Amino acid sequence: MTHSDYRKMLAQLAVKPAKYKKFLKHNKPKKRDYGKSTKHCRICGNPRGHIGKYGINICRRCFREVAPKLGFKKFR
Numbered sequence: 617m618t619h620s621d622y623r624k625m626l627a628q629l630a631v632k633p634a635k636y637k638k639f640l641k642h643n644k645p646k647k648r649d650y651g652k653s654t655k656h657c658r659i660c661g662n663p664r665g666h667i668g669k670y671g672i673n674i675c676r677r678c679f680r681e682v683a684p685k686l687g688f689k690k691f692r
Contacts, residue, residue, distance in 0.1 A: 622643070622645060625643075626639075626640075655668060655673070657673070657674045657675035657678055658673050658674055659674055659675070659682075660677070662675045662677070662678075667679055
């Protein structure tokens with residue numbers, strides 16, 4: 617369930633307190649403390665190809681654009 621669908625359902629169930637409470641208990645998106653869904657690129661927001669080393673926290677595609685500015689050199 618996407619975040620936008622979650623909000624729509626809450627608006628519809630607001631008038632039915634018992635069903636609203638049960639919906640929240642079983643269907644609410646959970647706060648993640650670890651895993652792929654917690655790490656995102658700071659530039660584009662992509663969760664795939666994440667580089668977290670040295671606190672960079674960007675994806676590999678954005679890294680290629682920003683690497684010379686950060687001081688990384690390509691040796692080949």
